Amino acid sequence: MQRVLTAVQMREAEAAAQDRHGMPSGLLMENAGRALADAARSVAGPGGRFTVLCGPGNNGGDGLVAARFLLEGGARVVVSLVGDTAKLTAESKRNLQALEGFGESPRAFEALPESGAGDVIVDALFGTGLRRAPEGAFADAIGTVARWRRAGAKVVAADVPSGLQSDTAEPFALCVEADVTVAFGFLKPAHELEPGASLCGEAGRGS
Numbered sequence: 001m002q003r004v005l006t007a008v009q010m011r012e013a014e015a016a017a018q019d020r021h022g023m024p025s026g027l028l029m030e031n032a033g034r035a036l037a038d039a040a041r042s043v044a045g046p047g048g049r050f051t052v053l054c055g056p057g058n059n060g061g062d063g064l065v066a067a068r069f070l071l072e073g074g075a076r077v078v079v080s081l082v083g084d085t086a087k088l089t090a091e092s093k094r095n096l097q098a099l100e101g102f103g104e105s106p107r108a109f110e111a112l113p114e115s116g117a118g119d120v121i122v123d124a125l126f127g128t129g130l131r132r133a134p135e136g137a138f139a140d141a142i143g144t145v146a147r148w149r150r151a152g153a154k155v156v157a158a159d160v161p162s163g164l165q166s167d168t169a170e171p172f173a174l175c176v177e178a179d180v181t182v183a184f185g186f187l188k189p190a191h192e193l194e195p196g197a198s199l200c201g202e203a204g205r206g207s
Helices: 007-019 025-043 058-072 090-100 136-150 196-200
Strands: 049-054 076-081 120-124 154-158 180-183 202-205
Touching: 025 058, 025 090, 025 120, 025 154, 025 180, 049 058, 049 136, 058 076, 058 090, 058 120, 058 154, 120 136, 136 154, 196 202
Parallel strands: 049 076, 049 120, 120 154, 154 180, 180 202
Antiparallel strands: none
16 A cells, blocks of 8 residues: 655655755656656657646646656657746756756747647646645646647646645646646545546556
8 A cells, every 4th residue: 555645744755855865856856757757758649749837836847857858758848837937946947957958948838839639738837735726827727738638638747736735635626637647755645535536547656
């Protein structure tokens, strides 16, 4: 049986990994991003494009790492930073610079190409810390992800689908429905309890 942690317990586990075992936060993000990229490749159609949507928090940083790994593998990738880029975490900024080193700069969300069958959407907008309903640009992005999924694109979520509350497994009115969710570190209640479990699709540990 896999261990299930709340958001607070997960933060404590990550802090312990860094403080007691000398595992830097950058390595945790690198591992998470690699797992996310692997999951995205596994559901892509032949010649499919990857669209990676990143928020300003560390979940977005995981998405930036995933985009870099996908680019390294020769995939067609477009990236968008949603929300206030001034709030990017230090690790996210570092991984944004690394991504730009591969010649891929984030695009405005409004300028992203449409997605459909064979394509994959990587949802890295929000993580386990979401406490209120997505608004503004985030709400628009979640609505667009739903439209792309109806058109045949697959959705891979980073840790939890954006709009889903990690501890209660309850979605806000606007919530991503994922085909695959890559759980970082440990499973969360949202992966195991309904209605969250259905919104996560296939969920499993990725790092």
